Amino acid sequence: MMIPKRLLHTSSICHSKFQLNPNFKFKCGLELHTQLKTNHKLFSLSPNKFDSAPNSKISYFDCGLPGTQPKLNPEALLLALKTAVVLNSDIQSRSTFDRKHYFYLDQPLGYQITQRYHPIARNGWLDLNKKFDNIKTNEKRIHIEQIQLEQDTGKTIYDKTDQLIKVDLNRANVPLIELVTKPDFEDLDQVRAFIKKYTTLVSHLDICTGNLELGAMRVDANVSINGGDRVEIKNLGSTGEIINALKYEYNRQLNILKNGGQILQETRGWNGTETIRARSKEDAVDYRYFPDSELPVINLDPKIGEQIKSKLPELPESIISKLISKPFNLELKHAKFLIDNTDILDYYHNVFNVVVLENKKSVKLVNNWMMHQLLGNFNKLNIPLDLTLVPFKKLSELILLISEKEITQTSAQLLLQEIIKNPEDRSLPVTELIEKYDLGTPKDLPTNELSEAAEEICNDIIQSNPDVIERIMGGKKGSINFLVGLAMKETQGKVDSSIFKSKFNEIIEKLQNL
Numbered sequence: 001m002m003i004p005k006r007l008l009h010t011s012s013i014c015h016s017k018f019q020l021n022p023n024f025k026f027k028c029g030l031e032l033h034t035q036l037k038t039n040h041k042l043f044s045l046s047p048n049k050f051d052s053a054p055n056s057k058i059s060y061f062d063c064g065l066p067g068t069q070p071k072l073n074p075e076a077l078l079l080a081l082k083t084a085v086v087l088n089s090d091i092q093s094r095s096t097f098d099r100k101h102y103f104y105l106d107q108p109l110g111y112q113i114t115q116r117y118h119p120i121a122r123n124g125w126l127d128l129n130k131k132f133d134n135i136k137t138n139e140k141r142i143h144i145e146q147i148q149l150e151q152d153t154g155k156t157i158y159d160k161t162d163q164l165i166k167v168d169l170n171r172a173n174v175p176l177i178e179l180v181t182k183p184d185f186e187d188l189d190q191v192r193a194f195i196k197k198y199t200t201l202v203s204h205l206d207i208c209t210g211n212l213e214l215g216a217m218r219v220d221a222n223v224s225i226n227g228g229d230r231v232e233i234k235n236l237g238s239t240g241e242i243i244n245a246l247k248y249e250y251n252r253q254l255n256i257l258k259n260g261g262q263i264l265q266e267t268r269g270w271n272g273t274e275t276i277r278a279r280s281k282e283d284a285v286d287y288r289y290f291p292d293s294e295l296p297v298i299n300l301d302p303k304i305g306e307q308i309k310s311k312l313p314e315l316p317e318s319i320i321s322k323l324i325s326k327p328f329n330l331e332l333k334h335a336k337f338l339i340d341n342t343d344i345l346d347y348y349h350n351v352f353n354v355v356v357l358e359n360k361k362s363v364k365l366v367n368n369w370m371m372h373q374l375l376g377n378f379n380k381l382n383i384p385l386d387l388t389l390v391p392f393k394k395l396s397e398l399i400l401l402i403s404e405k406e407i408t409q410t411s412a413q414l415l416l417q418e419i420i421k422n423p424e425d426r427s428l429p430v431t432e433l434i435e436k437y438d439l440g441t442p443k444d445l446p447t448n449e450l451s452e453a454a455e456e457i458c459n460d461i462i463q464s465n466p467d468v469i470e471r472i473m474g475g476k477k478g479s480i481n482f483l484v485g486l487a488m489k490e491t492q493g494k495v496d497s498s499i500f501k502s503k504f505n506e507i508i509e510k511l512q513n514l
Ligand SMILES: Nc1ncnc2c1ncn2[C@@H]1O[C@H](COP(=O)(O)OP(=O)(O)OP(=O)(O)O)[C@@H](O)[C@H]1O
Pocket: 027, 028, 029, 030, 031, 180, 181, 182, 183, 184, 220, 222, 223, 224, 227, 228, 229, 230, 231, 232
C-alpha cells in the first residue's frame, strides 16, 4: 500500500471550480450495490472469489442450467442484516425474492433474483456531521428507503485480439445488497461524505471489502433540479466517477433549463467525460417482475435486530472520537486513516502500549514517529508500506531511546531508513544498530567537553558565514536555524539541535555587545 500524500502534507484539499447555482436546486438519490464478503455465492455453493481463471468459480445454477434450484446462503442474509442494523433500518419480519427479467449474455437465467416488493429492510438513516464528514452544515441525515438482497451478473468482455465477445460467469450469483437512499443529497460534499462513511462502515464490519475502485461497489446516481424529473446515471465505479458524473449532469440539466428546455426522466451512462443517453421513460425496459416461485419467504424473529446489534464491534465514529481525544490526541485525518487501515491501527496501539502505558513517555513522540516519520519514510524511500519491515517493538525501542536522548531525532530518522532498507537489521536491538551506524549522541563526552566541542563548531560556522551573521544582527533572527542546520550537518545530526541553537545565540549576543 502506498500512503496517501494528503496524510503527509498539511495543505487543505483543493476544491475544483464547480459550484451549484442557488437558483437551480440540486437533488440527488443514490442506489448503491455492494458485494458481500461471503465464502459462497448467494444461491449456490460456488466460492465467492475473484482473480480466478474465467468460469472457474461456477456451478450449474450460476450458469442457469434447467433443473437447478436456488438455495439462500445464510451468510449473505446475516451480512445484509448487519448493514440494516448499522443503518438504523427496520428489519422486515417477512421478506421475499422476485425475478427481474431481461436478456443479456452475462445473465444466464434470463432474470436477476432481487427483492422488489418485500425487501429485507426499510426506513433507515445515516447521519453525517461537519466534524467527522466535512459537510457544510452541522448535521445532515440521509434517509435509506430500503435495503434488498440480490444477485450480481457475470461479466461480458470484448477480446480485441481474438475479436470475440467472451462471457465470464465467476461474478454471476455473487451476493449483493442494493441500498436505495431517499433523494436527500443537497450538494456534492454530502454525496462524497456518505460514500466515504458507508464504505468505511461496511469494510470495518467485514461486510464488503469496501474497495470501490476494484468493483466491490457500483453506484447509480439520480439527479434532478428544482423538483423536476430525475435522470439516472447507471453503473458508476468510483467516488471520482460519481462526483464527476454528477457535476457534468447538473451542468447539462442547468443549461437546458436556462435555455427554456425541459428535463424528462431518462437513464444515462458515463463515459468518463460525459453522461450519454441510454433510454427514456417511454422506452423503459419492462422487467416483468414476479415473485420467485423457488425461494421460500424469509420469516425473521422481530428480536433479530437487537441480537445482531449486541454482537457488533465498536463502530468507526466512536473509535475515531476516542483516537482524537486523551490519551491518544491524534489529528482527525490520522485517526480516519487508521480506521481505514486496521492493521496499522493495531500496530499504533502496540507502540502506544509500550511507549506510553509501560514506559510513561509522551504520546506526542508516538504520534509523530508513527504518522510522520514511519509512514513518511516509506514514502520517501518509495517503498510500499509494509509494517513487517519495522516490527512495532523496534519502533517502540527507537522512540524510547529518543526520549532518553540516547539518539537525536535526526539520527533516529536515518536509522529508521536503514531498518526499512536492510532486513538483516531487524534482528538486532536498536542500541546495537546505533553503534553499527555510529549514530549515537556523543554521550562519552562530559557535558563541559560537549559544550566546548559545540562552541568550536559554532565559531567555525560563524566565521565562514559573515553574511548570515550580519542578517541575524540586523534583526533576522530566523536565520539562526540555517546555522543550526549547518552544525547538524557537520555533526551528522548526532548532537541535539537545541545545544547548537543556544550556543549560536550565546555567541551572537556576545558579538552584539562588543
Ligand atoms: N426527484 C428526484 N431527484 C433525484 N433523485 C431521485 C428523485 N426521486 C427519486 N430519486 C432517487 O432515485 C432512486 C430510485 O431508485 P429505485 O431503486 O427505487 O428505482 P429505480 O431506479 O426505478 O429502479 P432500478 O433499481 O431498476 O434502477 C432513489 O435513490 C431515489 O432517492
